Amino acid sequence: MKQSLLHVAIVVQDYDEAIDFYVNKLKFDLVEDVYQPEQDKRWVTVSPPGSDGAALLLAKASKPEQLDAIxxxxxxxxxxxxxxxxxxxxxxxxxxxxxxxxxxxxxxxxxxxxxxxxxxxxxxxxxxxxxxxxxxxxx
Known part of the structure; x- marks a missing residue:
C-alpha cells in the first residue's frame, strides 16, 4: 500500500493576500486557482518550489468559527x-x-x-x- 498527504488546508482571510504572501514572499508555486461557481469559492493550492509532497489548500473562512481559526x-x-x-x-x-x-x-x-x-x-x-x-x- 502507498498513501501520501495530498493537501493541508489552512484557513485564510482573503485568497489574494494569502497568494501574495505564499507566492511572492515565501516563493511557493501557485499550483491551482480555480473558481468553483457551485460553491462560490476558489480552489487555491500552493506548494514549495521543487516539492513532491503535500500542497497547501488556501481555504477562505466562510463562517464565524472559521474566522476565529485564522x-x-x-x-x-x-x-x-x-x-x-x-x-x-x-x-x-x-x-x-x-x-x-x-x-x-x-x-x-x-x-x-x-x-x-x-x-x-x-x-x-x-x-x-x-x-x-x-x-x-x-x-
Missing amino acids: GNQSGGRVFLFLQTDDFWRDYDNMVKQDIQFVRPPQEAEYGTVAVFEDLYGNLWDLIQLKDDHPMLNRS
Whole structure:
C-alpha cells in the first residue's frame, strides 16, 4: 500500500493576500486557482518550489468559527514545517522579505531550525534536517 498527504488546508482571510504572501514572499508555486461557481469559492493550492509532497489548500473562512481559526490553527504551537535543502539561503531570503522570525536559528540534534510567522500569525518551522535524519532516508 502507498498513501501520501495530498493537501493541508489552512484557513485564510482573503485568497489574494494569502497568494501574495505564499507566492511572492515565501516563493511557493501557485499550483491551482480555480473558481468553483457551485460553491462560490476558489480552489487555491500552493506548494514549495521543487516539492513532491503535500500542497497547501488556501481555504477562505466562510463562517464565524472559521474566522476565529485564522492565525491560530494549532492553538499557538508550530503548525507547519518547511523543509529546505539550504537553511541559510532561505532564512536570509525570508528576512529580506520581512518575514517575522519569533525564534532565531539554532542547531538541534536533528538539524538547523528557526520559527517564523505566516501573514496571519500561524507558526512554522524553517528546517534543514541533518543528512542522516530518518525522514530523509525513507524508501
